[in-house]
Amino acid sequence: MTALKSAALQTTTVALASDAVPFAIRAERASDVAARETLLDACFGEDRHTRTCQRLRDGRAPAEGLAFSAVHDGRLLGTVRLWHVSAGGVPALVLGPLAVDASARSLGVGAALMKHALAAAKAHGHQAVILRGDPAYYERFGFSAGKTGQLALPGPFERERLLAVELCEGALDEAWGMIVATGSKARRQSRARLAARSRKAVALAA
Numbered sequence: 001m002t003a004l005k006s007a008a009l010q011t012t013t014v015a016l017a018s019d020a021v022p023f024a025i026r027a028e029r030a031s032d033v034a035a036r037e038t039l040l041d042a043c044f045g046e047d048r049h050t051r052t053c054q055r056l057r058d059g060r061a062p063a064e065g066l067a068f069s070a071v072h073d074g075r076l077l078g079t080v081r082l083w084h085v086s087a088g089g090v091p092a093l094v095l096g097p098l099a100v101d102a103s104a105r106s107l108g109v110g111a112a113l114m115k116h117a118l119a120a121a122k123a124h125g126h127q128a129v130i131l132r133g134d135p136a137y138y139e140r141f142g143f144s145a146g147k148t149g150q151l152a153l154p155g156p157f158e159r160e161r162l163l164a165v166e167l168c169e170g171a172l173d174e175a176w177g178m179i180v181a182t183g184s185k186a187r188r189q190s191r192a193r194l195a196a197r198s199r200k201a202v203a204l205a206a
């Protein structure tokens, strides 16, 4: 493993969002999953599984080492994951969902998660990251629709919200066609099991 790679894959990066709220970005843990589901329900609604990008995640595991949590005092503040896809034949990652708890917004948690995720993706040797989201937020991290004009998602999407950043210049030059999931299959977890894990985490924290 190169020095760059080992540095970027440190499990914990402490970022100071403000003088009052230090938080850490670290690899997602199994014990985060229930709180993460609750956070995603709050941010995107319980019908979030019908969203187009979910078709790229159904039944798949996130890319190895590329799921991160922002935590403060043992509480999950934010989450981001990256997923293997083929972007019209070009290997790439899709990022999402990115979510930050409403009580912790505008403190830099989202930016810290994005920067950590992109640095880790680069350190793992990935060449491009794609997402569906607001250009006004994601362009600060280098995303644009400049290289996605020939790509499509497996469902409805707004062309101007399909964004990408190349981690290696020219990586998406030949990307043309449908974006499809290529990640390994996920182990199934029922919501009942997630709820039980959540109750256990709450009990341990109390």
Ligand SMILES: CC(C)(COP(=O)(O)OP(=O)(O)OC[C@H]1O[C@@H](n2cnc3c(N)ncnc32)[C@H](O)[C@@H]1OP(=O)(O)O)[C@@H](O)C(=O)NCCC(=O)NCCS
Binding pocket: 043, 044, 098, 099, 100, 101, 104, 105, 106, 107, 108, 109, 110, 111, 112, 132, 133, 134, 136, 137
């Ligand atoms: C988008 C989100 C992850 C940002 O998290 P965050 O921790 O508040 O982000 P940061 O602190 O790094 O940045 C906050 C800044 O981004 C701006 N911002 C947030 N969402 C934005 C959006 N959709 N478009 C443009 N700007 C946005 C905020 O107004 C804020 O601006 P300011 O610094 O001038 O006050 C968070 O608002 C969230 O979870 N939203 C609900 C889920 C969601 O929409 N996820 C993204 C899917 S596209």
